[in-house]
Amino acid sequence: MESSSSSAVTTRSISSASGENNNYMVMKEYWQTWQAGGLHKVLCMEGGDDDSSYAKNSQASASAITLCKPLLLTAIQSLKLFFIETNEGDSDTAYYDSIRIADLGCATGYNTLATIDMIVGSLRKRYLNECGFDPEFEVFFSDLPSNDFNSLFRSLTAMFDSVSDNNNKTLNKYYAAGVPGSFYHRLFPKSKLHIAVSLSALHWLSQIPKVVLDKTSPAWNKGRAWIEGANKEVVEAYAKQSEKDLQDFLVCRKEEIAKGGMLFILMAGRPESQPPENQLGDDADSRAKHPFTTSMDQAWQDLLDEGLIDEETRDMFNIPTYMRSKEEVENAINKCGGFEIKRMEYKRIVEHSEEKQQEWIMDPVSYGRAKANLVRATLRPIVEAHIGPYLCDQFFNRFQTRVSSDFNLLHKTCFYGVIIVCAIRI
Numbered sequence: 001m002e003s004s005s006s007s008a009v010t011t012r013s014i015s016s017a018s019g020e021n022n023n024y025m026v027m028k029e030y031w032q033t034w035q036a037g038g039l040h041k042v043l044c045m046e047g048g049d050d051d052s053s054y055a056k057n058s059q060a061s062a063s064a065i066t067l068c069k070p071l072l073l074t075a076i077q078s079l080k081l082f083f084i085e086t087n088e089g090d091s092d093t094a095y096y097d098s099i100r101i102a103d104l105g106c107a108t109g110y111n112t113l114a115t116i117d118m119i120v121g122s123l124r125k126r127y128l129n130e131c132g133f134d135p136e137f138e139v140f141f142s143d144l145p146s147n148d149f150n151s152l153f154r155s156l157t158a159m160f161d162s163v164s165d166n167n168n169k170t171l172n173k174y175y176a177a178g179v180p181g182s183f184y185h186r187l188f189p190k191s192k193l194h195i196a197v198s199l200s201a202l203h204w205l206s207q208i209p210k211v212v213l214d215k216t217s218p219a220w221n222k223g224r225a226w227i228e229g230a231n232k233e234v235v236e237a238y239a240k241q242s243e244k245d246l247q248d249f250l251v252c253r254k255e256e257i258a259k260g261g262m263l264f265i266l267m268a269g270r271p272e273s274q275p276p277e278n279q280l281g282d283d284a285d286s287r288a289k290h291p292f293t294t295s296m297d298q299a300w301q302d303l304l305d306e307g308l309i310d311e312e313t314r315d316m317f318n319i320p321t322y323m324r325s326k327e328e329v330e331n332a333i334n335k336c337g338g339f340e341i342k343r344m345e346y347k348r349i350v351e352h353s354e355e356k357q358q359e360w361i362m363d364p365v366s367y368g369r370a371k372a373n374l375v376r377a378t379l380r381p382i383v384e385a386h387i388g389p390y391l392c393d394q395f396f397n398r399f400q401t402r403v404s405s406d407f408n409l410l411h412k413t414c415f416y417g418v419i420i421v422c423a424i425r426i
């Protein structure tokens, strides 16, 4: 739509919504700014702990973590233990430097705390069994500055309190710190870390590729919120951005992880056999049911059809995620150098339990609500930055209705793909 007609729609929408979305014009200027390289200022998972918070809607990531737990524990078992003696001349006392662990893209809630607990617990056991001493652990919870670190640290304190209530204090204790910033930049001094993990986070790109937002480019992603099913130029633009981002990530970690230290990544990914335009693999149901595809595009179209937004606003909303293949990840690690891949796997996760599915078939409205909450938890901050709070609520209402009315898909069992990689800094 040309800008003259799009502003007509905008004006109409402002008056029709009785001023409730009267910040729409301001929002439009705002998203034009953040989309041009300011994604890190708005991207985050929904904070707090209400029904649409990430803390209450992180089951998919939790399943992914459960899936990779045996690999992570095995990797920790085979890790070379660090002994960094910093004895300052007092022969009776040896001071061991702390063991330092970072979770990159930690968000809020149970997943990061449980993961760190598992890592610290199993490493501590090894030090006690193999070396007879209990080192100090420092844990860095890192995410973008917009992450709700307050909620995270409240949960952490509650967890520590509950542990000390059971007189089990020493087994779980570590020193915690928050590190705000993008994992596509340096976050730590040289050789600072012994273990860096990043779980369900690295498929988020650093920005929406500029050409995808350029109306004059063949890569203009018209009518779609994401790249599944998009034309070749759009997919290529995302693939290029993904390649650059992964390289930036690895180069930074190469500096920050001490030799012998471990980088463990779990990210959404696609099967090796699939080209990038097939982000969700070859299962048509999984593609259709994925929250970033059909229902998402329909909900945007609903807002457009109701005159609440203009076409440009719909088209300018893009979800900055990319599912890499094992080959893409391996190439990036080899290109970066300084890491030896110990293990790399693609795995499929069923989207929810059989029991949950049966429950939802009986009550599609509650399914729509659950799915909308799941998507609110991950996308609400960027949808709100795009269209403001009033229209954002309208959008998720449409999304919820669309999801609960698709009975056909409700009966399908769908899957997500993940790539797990464990590499040692050499």
Ligand SMILES: C[S@@+](CC[C@H](N)C(=O)[O-])C[C@H]1O[C@@H](n2cnc3c(N)ncnc32)[C@H](O)[C@@H]1O
Residues within 6 Å of the ligand: 040, 043, 044, 045, 058, 061, 062, 065, 104, 105, 106, 107, 108, 111, 112, 142, 143, 144, 147, 181, 182, 183, 184, 198, 199, 200, 201, 202, 204, 205, 206, 378
């Ligand atoms: C789906 S959540 C996963 C959270 C947690 N690791 C888990 O497994 O539950 C993805 C997280 O990655 C973070 N993230 C995305 N891009 C990031 C970036 N460039 N730098 C740091 N964190 C980022 C998001 O803010 C979000 O908190």
